[in-house]
Amino acid sequence: MATIEIEDKIFEVDGDGFLTKPEIWNEDVAKLFAKHDGIEEMNDKHWAIVNIIRRNYEEKGMAPMIRVICKETGLRLREIYELFPLGPARGACKVAGLPKPDGCV
Amino acid sequence: METLTKEKIEKGLAVLNDHHDSKLLTHLNSCVRCGLCAKTCIYYLTDPQEKNIPAKKVDIVSSIYKKYNTFTGKVAPGLVGARTLDEDTVVEMVDLLFGTCTVCGRCVSHCSVGVDISYVIKKGREMLAQMGYIPETLQSTVNAALVSGNNMSISNEDFVETLEWLNEDLQFEVDDNTATIPLNEKGKDLLYTLNPREPKFFPLSISAMAKVFYAAKESWTISTKMYDITNYAYYTNHNEEAKIIAQRLYDEMENMQAKKCILAECGHGSRAFRWEGPNYLQKEYHFDVMTSVELMAQYIREGRIKVDPEKVPQIVTLHDPCNLARTGGIWKEQRYILSKAVKNFVEMTPHGIDNYCCGGGGGQLAMSEYNDRRLKIADIKAEQIRKTGAVIVATPCHNCVDQLTQINITFKLNVQIKTIAEIVADAIVLESKSE
Numbered sequence: 001m002a003t004i005e006i007e008d009k010i011f012e013v014d015g016d017g018f019l020t021k022p023e024i025w026n027e028d029v030a031k032l033f034a035k036h037d038g039i040e041e042m043n044d045k046h047w048a049i050v051n052i053i054r055r056n057y058e059e060k061g062m063a064p065m066i067r068v069i070c071k072e073t074g075l076r077l078r079e080i081y082e083l084f085p086l087g088p089a090r091g092a093c094k095v096a097g098l099p100k101p102d103g104c105v
Numbered sequence: 106m107e108t109l110t111k112e113k114i115e116k117g118l119a120v121l122n123d124h125h126d127s128k129l130l131t132h133l134n135s136c137v138r139c140g141l142c143a144k145t146c147i148y149y150l151t152d153p154q155e156k157n158i159p160a161k162k163v164d165i166v167s168s169i170y171k172k173y174n175t176f177t178g179k180v181a182p183g184l185v186g187a188r189t190l191d192e193d194t195v196v197e198m199v200d201l202l203f204g205t206c207t208v209c210g211r212c213v214s215h216c217s218v219g220v221d222i223s224y225v226i227k228k229g230r231e232m233l234a235q236m237g238y239i240p241e242t243l244q245s246t247v248n249a250a251l252v253s254g255n256n257m258s259i260s261n262e263d264f265v266e267t268l269e270w271l272n273e274d275l276q277f278e279v280d281d282n283t284a285t286i287p288l289n290e291k292g293k294d295l296l297y298t299l300n301p302r303e304p305k306f307f308p309l310s311i312s313a314m315a316k317v318f319y320a321a322k323e324s325w326t327i328s329t330k331m332y333d334i335t336n337y338a339y340y341t342n343h344n345e346e347a348k349i350i351a352q353r354l355y356d357e358m359e360n361m362q363a364k365k366c367i368l369a370e371c372g373h374g375s376r377a378f379r380w381e382g383p384n385y386l387q388k389e390y391h392f393d394v395m396t397s398v399e400l401m402a403q404y405i406r407e408g409r410i411k412v413d414p415e416k417v418p419q420i421v422t423l424h425d426p427c428n429l430a431r432t433g434g435i436w437k438e439q440r441y442i443l444s445k446a447v448k449n450f451v452e453m454t455p456h457g458i459d460n461y462c463c464g465g466g467g468g469q470l471a472m473s474e475y476n477d478r479r480l481k482i483a484d485i486k487a488e489q490i491r492k493t494g495a496v497i498v499a500t501p502c503h504n505c506v507d508q509l510t511q512i513n514i515t516f517k518l519n520v521q522i523k524t525i526a527e528i529v530a531d532a533i534v535l536e537s538k539s540e
Contacts, residue, residue, distance in 0.1 A: 014242075015473035038514070062258060066306050067267045077309065085514055087507075088306040102246040103257040104302045104335065104371075104470060104504040 006032040018100040025097030033095045048073040053096040109192045117232040133167040142212040147482040159212035166229040202229040204475045209427040209462035230342035239341045243468045246337040255333040257301040267304045275315045287326045294324040296363035298334035300371045300503040313530035320410045331357035334369045336377035340468030348385040365393040370524045372426030372502040398501045402438040412532040417447040422495035425460035426502035446532035453489040465508025487516035501525045
């Protein structure tokens with residue numbers, strides 16, 4: 001099991017840096033994970049994306065479609081890619097504390 | 106690891122005992138240990154240890170073959186380097202064959218005697234698959250496909266809603282409210298496929314291809330039942346599962362009565378359906394299969410679509426997906442497209458069939474446990490890109506796109522990663538409606 005240390009806190013993660021225990025996630029974890037990926041300050045748009053991803057995960061056990069993220073947040077597609085340069089999967093889902101999605105991501 | 110039982114060993118060895126496979130015997134026994142392959146391999150080049158030499162990966166499979174299938178190997182294994190298939194061997198096989206190879210095949214094209222090293226490595230993976238030692242992280246994506254019908258477990262409802270949303274987007278983009286992304290229409294010329302990561306997270310490439318089809322006035326459709334071009338069982342080498350997945354697309358081609366199956370920009374998926382598919386299914390296709398890259402080149406060549414390179418003035422370089430360029434032989438078409446659709450095209454070095462793997466091939470992108478290695482081998486691709494001075498890196502493979510996106514951030518390249526369709530869509534000149 002891999003671990004990462006961010007600001008003196010240690011998290012168990014998979015090799016790609018996704019939380020292995022999604023249930024320990026909270027807003028502080030999100031901020032730390034975002035910082036680890038180079039997002040110094042989570043703004044309202046970051047939170048809107050992360051919250052919809054988290055809610056979908058808790059309700060349905062997986063990340064939402066990008067269409068749902070756009071619809072619920074009112075953000076344009078390209079804006080989401082700019083806010084999370086690693087993309088919705090490796091970027092936003094990781095900050096939202098989800099396990100790594102299957103597929104070519 | 107799970108206990109290696111006698112039954113498992115027998116299943117693993119059975120892969121090597123298939124004497125119908127004369128190719129396997131030739132390639133298992135032909136390595137002359139010249140060492141030329143070492144410096145062709147991104148693992149060895151970025152971490153020059155003996156175990157990372159491609160020949161060592163062939164050796165572990167051939168040493169097992171010798172132990173059980175040759176006289177000297179049986180009576181004096183030490184003399185010929187024959188090796189027992191035990192737990193230690195399995196652990197090393199998993200590490201070398203799954204964890205230290207992207208099956209890019211670059212070593213094969215440089216081998217002094219023509220050993221198909223990738224083929225032997227894939228046979229070793231097949232042994233591990235038969236014994237039940239596929240890395241769970243990789244198998245998870247195969248399972249998603251087997252259970253849900255696509256490798257990201259997208260529900261039918263979610264998929265349809267996404268394509269309807271993209272349809273609105275298309276009408277806005279081309280300023281024509283009759284433009285459509287046709288779903289489930291039988292008897293069209295083309296059945297188009299997708300990589301599930303497109304509808305799930307990265308739909309710009311679907312919009313781009315829809316725009317290209319619109320401009321070409323193409324007769325096409327997407328099946329909402331079976332659109333997934335990927336086949337991760339090609340990576341696990343569990344051939345029975347690969348067959349199930351390939352069969353689905355074959356069946357859907359029959360069901361939709363399309364003339365041609367058009368493969369989305371997906372290296373392994375193209376290989377798994379177009380070139381490996383007839384082997385998995387043990388039958389010839391009675392329909393044509395073509396990549397979207399070849400199709401777009403054809404559109405431009407025949408004047409079916411018009412592109413204006415002035416619309417893409419930035420410096421563009423091209424990454425070659427191994428399964429498409431080196432092993433599939435499709436490397437001229439994307440260059441032809443870029444020569445027409447962008448103003449400043451710069452090749453990376455080396456390029457074409459000798460290009461380096463991005464590091465995400467062979468299933469590496471899915472196997473988190475080897476993440477550190479995947480980013481270490483990516484150093485070579487990062488340098489190749491940096492030296493071109495490009496602002497855009499184009500590549501006809503979604504798997505490569507994901508790895509390149511990570512490379513872009515990790516190595517601070519500050520480039521944009523795009524599919525070929527996205528470039529073509531940017532460069533396209535639509536006929537004005539008054540014409």
